[in-house]
Amino acid sequence: MDRSFFMTIDGKPESGIGQFDVINPATELPVAQCPKADEAIVDRAVAAAKSAFPAWAATPIETRAALVDLLADALQSRIGEFASLLTAEQGKPVDQAQYEIMGSVFTLKAFAQMRPEQKLLKDDGHNRVIEHRTPLGVVAAITPWNFPVILVINKLGPALVTGNTMVIKPAPTTPLTTLLLGELCAEILPPGVVNVICDQNDLGAYLTQHPDVAKIAFTGSTATGKRVMASAAADVKRVTLELGGNDAAIVLDDVDVRQVAAKVYGGAMANAGQICVAIKRAYVPAPMYDDFCDELARLAKAAVVDDGSKQGATIGPIQNKAQYDKVKALLADARERGTVIAGGEALDRPGYFIPPTIVRDLPDDAPLVREEQFGPVLPVLKYTDIDDVIARANDSDYGLGGTVWGRDVERATAVAMKIDTGTVWVNQYLAIDANIPFRGSKQSGFGGELGQAGLDEYTQAHIINAVPLEAMA
Numbered sequence: 362m363d364r365s366f367f368m369t370i371d372g373k374p375e376s377g378i379g380q381f382d383v384i385n386p387a388t389e390l391p392v393a394q395c396p397k398a399d400e401a402i403v404d405r406a407v408a409a410a411k412s413a414f415p416a417w418a419a420t421p422i423e424t425r426a427a428l429v430d431l432l433a434d435a436l437q438s439r440i441g442e443f444a445s446l447l448t449a450e451q452g453k454p455v456d457q458a459q460y461e462i463m464g465s466v467f468t469l470k471a472f473a474q475m476r477p478e479q480k481l482l483k484d485d486g487h488n489r490v491i492e493h494r495t496p497l498g499v500v501a502a503i504t505p506w507n508f509p510v511i512l513v514i515n516k517l518g519p520a521l522v523t524g525n526t527m528v529i530k531p532a533p534t535t536p537l538t539t540l541l542l543g544e545l546c547a548e549i550l551p552p553g554v555v556n557v558i559c560d561q562n563d564l565g566a567y568l569t570q571h572p573d574v575a576k577i578a579f580t581g582s583t584a585t586g587k588r589v590m591a592s593a594a595a596d597v598k599r600v601t602l603e604l605g606g607n608d609a610a611i612v613l614d615d616v617d618v619r620q621v622a623a624k625v626y627g628g629a630m631a632n633a634g635q636i637c638v639a640i641k642r643a644y645v646p647a648p649m650y651d652d653f654c655d656e657l658a659r660l661a662k663a664a665v666v667d668d669g670s671k672q673g674a675t676i677g678p679i680q681n682k683a684q685y686d687k688v689k690a691l692l693a694d695a696r697e698r699g700t701v702i703a704g705g706e707a708l709d710r711p712g713y714f715i716p717p718t719i720v721r722d723l724p725d726d727a728p729l730v731r732e733e734q735f736g737p738v739l740p741v742l743k744y745t746d747i748d749d750v751i752a753r754a755n756d757s758d759y760g761l762g763g764t765v766w767g768r769d770v771e772r773a774t775a776v777a778m779k780i781d782t783g784t785v786w787v788n789q790y791l792a793i794d795a796n797i798p799f800r801g802s803k804q805s806g807f808g809g810e811l812g813q814a815g816l817d818e819y820t821q822a823h824i825i826n827a828v829p830l831e832a833m834a
């Protein structure tokens with residue numbers, strides 16, 4: 362690509378201490394060079410955010426929200442540029458990349474409408490108690506590589522509207538769209554309000570331990586999330602963790618196989634399975650198990666697996682080599698222990714391509730069932746008893762999402778109520794909405810994003826408890 366990218370510090374481009382290649386996962390060729398920070402540059406980014414904080418926090422909220430809305434418009438006006446860059450660095454088909462950018466625009470616009478609530482907790486004519494919300498300071502936002510744009514936006518919208526400033530660090534395999542976003546921010550926002558730095562997986566700990574960071578907003582794996590939480594402990598930093606998942610889909614016995622298999626397939630294979638809330642294991646009643654598996658296999662075989670920039674591609678590559686190797690290892694084990702009825706082998710071509718794969722007859726303790734595969738490989742498991750399948754779905758350290766599929770919505774909802782995760786969708790999947798809070802249970806997260814609750818995560822509740830002077834003894 363004939364374009365240079367820069368980090369953004371204090372509103373200015375920063376070329377860093379060197380560069381590294383960002384690889385297109387569909388070709389294994391470099392897309393562009395990414396500038397790299399060191400600890401001194403992290404210090405400068407945090408210092409810029411810290412010195413921008415007082416004026417930004419004092420800026421009227423209506424002005425801050427209007428600037429966030431303006432950022433949404435600017436992003437929308439450059440959707441083509443952002444989407445093609447996203448496809449090049451992340452791999453997803455370009456229509457799905459456009460969807461991610463439009464989702465980011467809607468999310469920013471939704472946050473531009475939200476306000477921290479001021480509550481009157483008591484007013485008895487004598488004692489007046491108010492709870493209002495104040496910004497925290499510098500927010501470190503750290504993101505993974507599956508949705509590099511919207512996962513930054515989910516943090517940026519609420520952080521800025523509530524008056525915080527930011528240092529953003531994208532994943533090293535997908536930094537380019539975040540760098541472009543940093544350039545947009547520099548055009549629209551006061552210097553230092555949004556800073557973007559890049560690393561090669563080596564500066565996250567330094568940033569999260571930085572004494573001038575007040576809050577860490579992290580999305581990524583559970584393993585890294587635990588390290589982030591430990592880092593936060595030293596200064597009792599605020600922390601939100603959006604971590605991994607192993608979402609179960611429970612299909613009830615009153616559904617139409619063809620209709621629901623198509624939905625389950627979509628929930629498992631979107632973004633090549635690289636979604637925290639993708640369907641990662643499907644439980645199907647014994648009487649319809651064979652038909653359901655066959656229908657999933659038919660859909661998998663019809664997929665067009667190709668470079669996301671090619672017209673008609675429905676599923677792109679795995680985003681990076683490490684994840685590709687991990688999915689291949691899970692596949693190798695699944696081939697031994699179960700029956701692969703579609704896909705099953707990485708494609709023999711450049712790029713990290715794994716075709717949609719359906720595996721049946723696996724035991725519950727197979728790694729593909731227990732672990733988060735984060736790839737287009739779906740284990741399909743049989744059940745006969747509803748209480749037993751609920752227990753199997755809940756038998757996980759993760760608790761992010763899940764789906765229940767049933768014609769009788771009340772019955773399906775009753776099952777959903779027993780699934781121990783942050784969100785359960787009934788007869789739909791990935792119904793994420795900027796106005797609805799999203800959070801994980803168990804080892805899938807801590808705190809949450811989106812909705813009013815997600816906005817409040819970027820604030821400190823501040824109680825003012827007043828009585829008249831005459832009340833003093």
Ligand code: NAD
Pocket residue numbers: 503504505506507508512530531532533561562563564565566569580581582583584585586588589602603604605606636637733735761801805806
């Ligand atoms: P990862 O944990 O390896 O990396 C995430 C980010 O953390 C990257 O920017 C990385 O550079 C940074 N990092 C690495 N070491 C760090 C440290 N010690 N301190 C701070 N930051 C550090 O995750 P990944 O492989 O990039 O992403 C895939 C994972 O993300 C999956 O487990 C997926 O389920 C999860 N995810 C969760 C959600 C959610 O909302 N719950 C959304 C998307 C992805």
